[in-house]
Amino acid sequence: MRKVLIVGAGQSGLQLALGLQAHGYDVTLMSNRTADEIRTGRVMSTQVMFHTALQHERDLQLGFWEQAAPRIEGLGVSVAGPEDPQGGPPRVVDWLGRLDGYAQSVDQRVKMAGWMETFAERGGQLIIHGAAVSDLDYFARAYDLVMVAAGKGELVAMFGRDAARSPYAEPQRALAVCYVHGLGPRPEHPGTEAVRCNLVPGVGELFVMPTLTTSGRADILFWEGVPGGPIDAFQGVRDPSEHLALTLGLMERFTPWEYARATKVELTDAGGALSGRYAPTVRHPVGRLPGGGVVLGVADVVVANDPITGQGSNSAAKCAASYLEAILARGTGPFDEVWMQQTFDRYWDIARHVTKWTNAMLAPPPEHVLNLIGAAGGAPAVADRIANGFDNPADFEHFFYEPRKAAAYLAEVAG
Numbered sequence: 001m002r003k004v005l006i007v008g009a010g011q012s013g014l015q016l017a018l019g020l021q022a023h024g025y026d027v028t029l030m031s032n033r034t035a036d037e038i039r040t041g042r043v044m045s046t047q048v049m050f051h052t053a054l055q056h057e058r059d060l061q062l063g064f065w066e067q068a069a070p071r072i073e074g075l076g077v078s079v080a081g082p083e084d085p086q087g088g089p090p091r092v093v094d095w096l097g098r099l100d101g102y103a104q105s106v107d108q109r110v111k112m113a114g115w116m117e118t119f120a121e122r123g124g125q126l127i128i129h130g131a132a133v134s135d136l137d138y139f140a141r142a143y144d145l146v147m148v149a150a151g152k153g154e155l156v157a158m159f160g161r162d163a164a165r166s167p168y169a170e171p172q173r174a175l176a177v178c179y180v181h182g183l184g185p186r187p188e189h190p191g192t193e194a195v196r197c198n199l200v201p202g203v204g205e206l207f208v209m210p211t212l213t214t215s216g217r218a219d220i221l222f223w224e225g226v227p228g229g230p231i232d233a234f235q236g237v238r239d240p241s242e243h244l245a246l247t248l249g250l251m252e253r254f255t256p257w258e259y260a261r262a263t264k265v266e267l268t269d270a271g272g273a274l275s276g277r278y279a280p281t282v283r284h285p286v287g288r289l290p291g292g293g294v295v296l297g298v299a300d301v302v303v304a305n306d307p308i309t310g311q312g313s314n315s316a317a318k319c320a321a322s323y324l325e326a327i328l329a330r331g332t333g334p335f336d337e338v339w340m341q342q343t344f345d346r347y348w349d350i351a352r353h354v355t356k357w358t359n360a361m362l363a364p365p366p367e368h369v370l371n372l373i374g375a376a377g378g379a380p381a382v383a384d385r386i387a388n389g390f391d392n393p394a395d396f397e398h399f400f401y402e403p404r405k406a407a408a409y410l411a412e413v414a415g
Contacts, residue, residue, distance in 0.1 A: 001026045004327075005143040007131045008150030009033075011047075011108070011316035012299035012323075014115040016147065019060050019324040021124050028143070029119060032130035032150075039113035039214065042271040043179055046222050047108060048072065048195055048209050048310050050391035051101030053317035064114055065106045070210035070217055072103040074194035075387035076186070077373060080201070080254060089200070091257060095377040096189055097387025103195070105211035105220070107179070108313075109271075133158065133289065140293030145327070145335040148287060149298035158287030159297045165282035165355065172280065172362040173204065173224040173306055174232040178247050179211065179272035183219040184261035195310070198255045199373075201364075204231040205308060206255050218268045221247050224308055227277070230254075234275035243273040280306045280362075282355060285344035286337050296340045298323065303351045305358040310390060315354055322347040353393040360401065368403040371410065379413050 002025055006013045009031035017029045033041070049057070057063045079093035120126045129135070133154060140146050148155050186196060198206040204225035211220050225231020231250055237243050244267050251259040267273065283302045287295045299316040326343040333339070365373070376383035389395050399409035 002144045002332075003142070004028070005030065005139050005146045006298075007136065007146070007148050007155065008298070008301075009038075009112055009116055010044075010149060010151070010299070011112075011313050012320040013147075013149030014112060014119065015057070015060065015062065015317060015320035016149065016298065016324055017119055017124060018062060018115060018122075019320065020327065021119065021122055022060060023328060027119075028125040028127060029116075030127045030129055030131050031116065032128070034128055035113040035116040038116070039109050040271070041109065043177060043274050044108045044112075045274075045312060046105075046177055046207070046209060046220050046307060046310070047211075047313040048103050048105045049313055049317065050103045051099070052391050053314040054101075054104060056317045056321040059321075062115065065110065065212055066104065069104040069106050069212040070193045072099070072105070072193045072195055072210055074098050074189065074192050075103075075390060076189075076194050076196045077376065077386070078196065078198045078255070078257065079373065080199065083254075089254060089256070093374055093377050094188070095383045096192070096194060097376065097380075097383035097385070099391070100388055101391070103391075105209055107211055107213040107218075110212065110214055131155065136295055137289045137291045137293065140289055140291065140295065146293070146295040147298050147323070148295050148301050151300040151304060155287075156283070156301055158289075158295070159283035159285065159302055162282045162284055166280070167359060168280050168362070170279050171227060171277035173308060174227055174234065174275070174277050175307065176223045176225070176231075176234040176243065176247060176275040177273065178221045178244050179213055179218050179268040180221060180244070180262070180265040181215070181218050181268055182265040183208070183221075184264075186261065196258070198258060200254045202226065203229050203254060206251060206258060207310070208258060213268050213272075215268050219265075221251070221262070221265075222307075223247060223250060224306075237275065240267055240270055240273040243275065278304065280304055280355075280358065286340045294337050294340060296323075296335075296343065302344065303348075303355060305355055306362055308361050309354070309358045309393070311354045311358060311393070314391075315351060318350050319347050322350065350394075353397065357389075357393045357396050357400070366403070368406040369400065372400065372406055375410055375413075381413050382410070
């Protein structure tokens with residue numbers, strides 16, 4: 001029986017651990033927190049899992065919350081016009097695209113704690129310990145394969161930045177998240193659960209997402225602010241109530257149509273607020289240990305994109321599925337550095353589309369992209385295609401990046 005050590009108990013680490021466990025591998029999982037500490041702690045992220053990522057969970061029979069979580073059937077875009085002192089910025093664009101397969105969001109405190117308990121119940125070895133490089137140097141001698149799925153801390157420093165694939169050296173957005181109860185429906189589609197993307201040119205973006213949290217159904221209010229701008233206002237805010245009040249004040253100023261349904265919201269819990277920032281970075285996949293061993297980086301350890309396109313948990317699920325397939329196909333062969341690079345390259349064929357799209361969305365949109373977003377308001381086919389690109393970002397290659405392809409696509413739809 002081949003022995004595998006996975007450091008990190010997030011979406012990718014746990015999905016890999018449970019997948020390998022189901023195929024008879026001897027799996028050890030290291031986490032710096034217990035399941036109870038995760039469940040009762042602070043929110044860790046936003047997350048909306050689209051169809052392909054959800055299917056990876058279903059394939060491993062891990063969709064434990066699929067019946068309880070809201071079924072997100074659409075994805076909408078609103079664009080704010082110039083700020084009007086008399087009544088707030090009007091919407092110059094507003095549309096809803098329909099998803100071919102529904103999406104869902106489950107608070108990672110719920111999912112990660114539940115999956116961790118399942119891993120232990122199924123006989124997996126769970127070590128609660130914040131791993132250091134020296135720990136991995138020791139463990140590498142006892143395991144056939146060591147993978148690092150913990151995207152923060154000193155372990156990430158083992159994986160060098162790939163400058164050719166990392167155009168941004170600094171954070172491109174300041175991030176602020178609130179989980180709330182009491183949000184009303186969007187009046188344009190009161191019976192449809194949807195992710196709403198509100199774009200405020202030159203200022204930032206507000207995303208609103210239905211979710212399942214520790215206290216039931218809720219919504220996520222997520223600001224992404226251009227650094228130094230009016231949304232970049234959460235540094236130093238420690239009180240969750242102050243965080244929520246600031247979130248709502250910015251909504252009232254920049255997205256009054258969303259604020260109108262948020263006047264009665266309250267935080268889901270004391271841990272329901274989070275803020276921070278990081279630079280989107282692609283890293284080399286092989287980490288070298290002082291004793292000569294090698295470890296493989298997983299998911300956002302090696303490809304960390306800004307959450308502006310909502311791809312973090314989706315990419316983690318796709319990475320875990322790709323790595324699982326590569327490990328199973330390896331059989332009794334060595335998990336050496338060549339295999340590790342090949343395994344990452346296979347995943348990069350998926351991840352490169354996410355990175356290209358995300359980095360494009362962080363920059364001011366060119367005219368042909370504005371034309372696409374505007375056209376979607378009067379052409380449901382365009383709205384649906386953009387919405388479904390969140391599940392399959394590779395499709396954007398065909399109509400999104402080049403003015404010629406965008407014009408040809410719009411002409412085809414019009415015809």
